[in-house]
Amino acid sequence: MRNYKLILCGLIVACLTSSAWAQMMAPTCSPHDRQVLVGVDSTDPVCEGEPHWDARRPIPWQVFAQGEYVGPARTAHVPEYRLRVGDDLDFVYRLTRQETTRPYRLEVGDKVSIESLTDPNLDRDLVIQPDGTITVLLLGQVHAARRTVEELRAALEEKYKEFYKVPAITVTPLQVNTKLEDLRATVDARAGTGGQGRSSRVTPEGTVQLPAIGNVPAQGMTLDELKREIDQRYAQEIEGIEVTPVLVNRAPRYIYVLGEVPNPGRYELTGPTTAIQSIAMAGGWNVGANLREVVVFRRAEDWRLVATKLDLKGALYGKRPAPSDELWIRDADIVIVPKSPVLWADEFIELVFTRGIYGVVPFQGVNISVNRLSNF
Numbered sequence: 001m002r003n004y005k006l007i008l009c010g011l012i013v014a015c016l017t018s019s020a021w022a023q024m025m026a027p028t029c030s031p032h033d034r035q036v037l038v039g040v041d042s043t044d045p046v047c048e049g050e051p052h053w054d055a056r057r058p059i060p061w062q063v064f065a066q067g068e069y070v071g072p073a074r075t076a077h078v079p080e081y082r083l084r085v086g087d088d089l090d091f092v093y094r095l096t097r098q099e100t101t102r103p104y105r106l107e108v109g110d111k112v113s114i115e116s117l118t119d120p121n122l123d124r125d126l127v128i129q130p131d132g133t134i135t136v137l138l139l140g141q142v143h144a145a146r147r148t149v150e151e152l153r154a155a156l157e158e159k160y161k162e163f164y165k166v167p168a169i170t171v172t173p174l175q176v177n178t179k180l181e182d183l184r185a186t187v188d189a190r191a192g193t194g195g196q197g198r199s200s201r202v203t204p205e206g207t208v209q210l211p212a213i214g215n216v217p218a219q220g221m222t223l224d225e226l227k228r229e230i231d232q233r234y235a236q237e238i239e240g241i242e243v244t245p246v247l248v249n250r251a252p253r254y255i256y257v258l259g260e261v262p263n264p265g266r267y268e269l270t271g272p273t274t275a276i277q278s279i280a281m282a283g284g285w286n287v288g289a290n291l292r293e294v295v296v297f298r299r300a301e302d303w304r305l306v307a308t309k310l311d312l313k314g315a316l317y318g319k320r321p322a323p324s325d326e327l328w329i330r331d332a333d334i335v336i337v338p339k340s341p342v343l344w345a346d347e348f349i350e351l352v353f354t355r356g357i358y359g360v361v362p363f364q365g366v367n368i369s370v371n372r373l374s375n376f
Helices: 002-025 149-160 178-187 223-237 275-281 341-354
Strands: 037-039 057-059 088-095 111-116 124-127 133-136 140-143 169-175 197-201 207-210 214-217 241-249 253-259 265-269 294-299 305-310 334-337
Touching (some): 088 207, 111 133, 111 149, 124 133, 140 149, 149 169, 178 197, 197 207, 214 223, 223 241, 253 275, 275 334
Antiparallel strands (some): 037 057, 088 241, 111 124, 133 140, 207 214, 253 265, 294 305
16 A cells, blocks of 8 residues: 555656656747738748748747737838829919019009109009000100019100100009919809819820810829929919919729629729639639639720730639739720630520521431539
């Protein structure tokens, strides 16, 4: 009996010792380390082709314990956005109020005051008429548009010397920049949405239409390039105005997915979209779809047609972790998921034997039984 007690005590001590030893030798890890999964990164170097599942390695899959439902701050979709037909723009007008380097020249609609220290009867306030002239006492019509204030004063002084030895004429501008004020009145929206602006859409000919300068090319320009073009055109007509274009709505981008998909049709591109994502937008793929030869048609900048074939079967069935065929889809692309050879043969048999000769002229005495290949 005593021997049994000794053996039992020895077993208990051994178990306790092994348990303590196991705890001591167990690897320690932080909660962050337990979130590291094994996966494949498409940028991992490979000798040739693309990385496969055997290239798995630890990847920091989830940085934050609660997840990243908002996603990371990815790089910009495009390095610079160039305007295209159908883009909606707002143009914000601002008065520069900067000192000009050249004297101001009077315009049609400006208002000036003519005064004479010699004869107060010559004093009057005048508006430059549409023909660019003003009507003054004794002289009749005198051209004033496109002249500076000093040039107009000198011209009146010289003409009045016919009647006065010392005319002593003074010209005082009362209202200037009438073209600028007219433009402000045209784009003034303070009674509506507020501010000074004008909305316009890039027309099919690639232009936007703005007051006082008409059609301005916009197709293929960046917003900065369009701003410089508009400011230069306004500077030739009206000084003291600055215009800032703002992209409000992009022209819709569409792709077309058809073939062996549940919901073929046109889909809008609201963000970067890949070939697999385009198939997902159409509801996935039908049984019998040839996922090894997905066709993508694309129009180049000069509208010529280019095409390629994609092998997406391995990716869609989880066999390829980093498929090189998972390319980005572009505006106006056509994605076609074709039928598999089995479905082609099945349709041929149905066309010939069900709707074709056998359906019109059945053969007497011959029993033709055709099984649908899709059931295999």
